Amino acid sequence: MQTNLADPFVSAAVRILTAELGSEVARQERRNEDEPILGGDVTIMVGITGDVKGLVALAMSMETAGAIAGAMMGGPGAELDEIGKSCVAELGNMIAGMATVELEQEGYPSNITPPSVVTGRSMTISTGVGGGRVVFPLTTSFGHIALHVSLKLAA
Numbered sequence: 760m761q762t763n764l765a766d767p768f769v770s771a772a773v774r775i776l777t778a779e780l781g782s783e784v785a786r787q788e789r790r791n792e793d794e795p796i797l798g799g800d801v802t803i804m805v806g807i808t809g810d811v812k813g814l815v816a817l818a819m820s821m822e823t824a825g826a827i828a829g830a831m832m833g834g835p836g837a838e839l840d841e842i843g844k845s846c847v848a849e850l851g852n853m854i855a856g857m858a859t860v861e862l863e864q865e866g867y868p869s870n871i872t873p874p875s876v877v878t879g880r881s882m883t884i885s886t887g888v889g890g891g892r893v894v895f896p897l898t899t900s901f902g903h904i905a906l907h908v909s910l911k912l913a914a
Contacts, residue, residue, distance in 0.1 A: 765789075765893040765908035767861035768815055771854045772906050776899055779853065780830045787896040791832075792907075799905065800824070800880055801839065803851035805870035811862055813910035817847075821878070821904030830901065839878070846872050848874040 773784045799818035807813050808845035819827075827850060829836040837843045850892060851874040861870040892909035 764811055764862070764867070764910045765895075766911075767858040767865075768854065768908050769895045769897075769906060771857035771861065772873075772895070772904075775850065775853045775857060776897070776904075779850070780827065780899070782830075782899040785898040787898070790894050790896075791891055791896050795893050799864070800878060801847065801876045802908070803847055803880070804877065805844035805851050805855040805877045807855065807859065807869055807870065808856050808867035809859075809884060810867040810913050811869045812913050813908070815909075817851055817854070818905040818907065820902055823899075823904065823910060825838065829879060844876045844878075848876045851876075864904075884913040 769786065769789075770886075771788065776782050776784045780797045800821040801819050801850060802822035803817045805815050807815060822836075824847050825839050825843060826836045828839060828846040831846040831850065832842070839847075852871070855871040855874070859871055892907050895906040895908070897904045
């Protein structure tokens with residue numbers, strides 16, 4: 760995978776988490792991994808289409824997702840019910856949307872699919888993209904988030 764395609768997603772994640780949630784974000788060193796993605800208790804997935812194709816996923820614990828949902832609703836941590844899932848899905852939507860604007864500015868017009876939220880322990884997710892993925896570990900005041908980016912240029 761071309762790692763420069765992943766850069767807009769990590770910068771968008773840092774900007775959105777900081778602006779929308781008021782959290783400082785610490786980035787750990789990126790790492791390259793092969794398939795499949797090992798999801799967290801909660802994984803938000805957004806497909807990328809257009810000149811760049813693939814999948815972006817944010818994996819986190821149930822506690823982190825609940826804390827983020829609560830902050831997005833203006834209060835303390837929340838239970839991850841349907842409204843809470845909608846909140847974290849919107850977080851993935853905002854991050855992917857901002858990143859695809861940057862990709863377009865770099866000459867790669869792209870679109871996003873509606874986000875999906877998957878819950879459950881020890882799940883694996885195959886992206887179908889091949890060529891591996893880049894993982895950006897992020898630490899926020901709400902907990903840890905693993906940003907997985909698996910993209911390739913369209914043929």
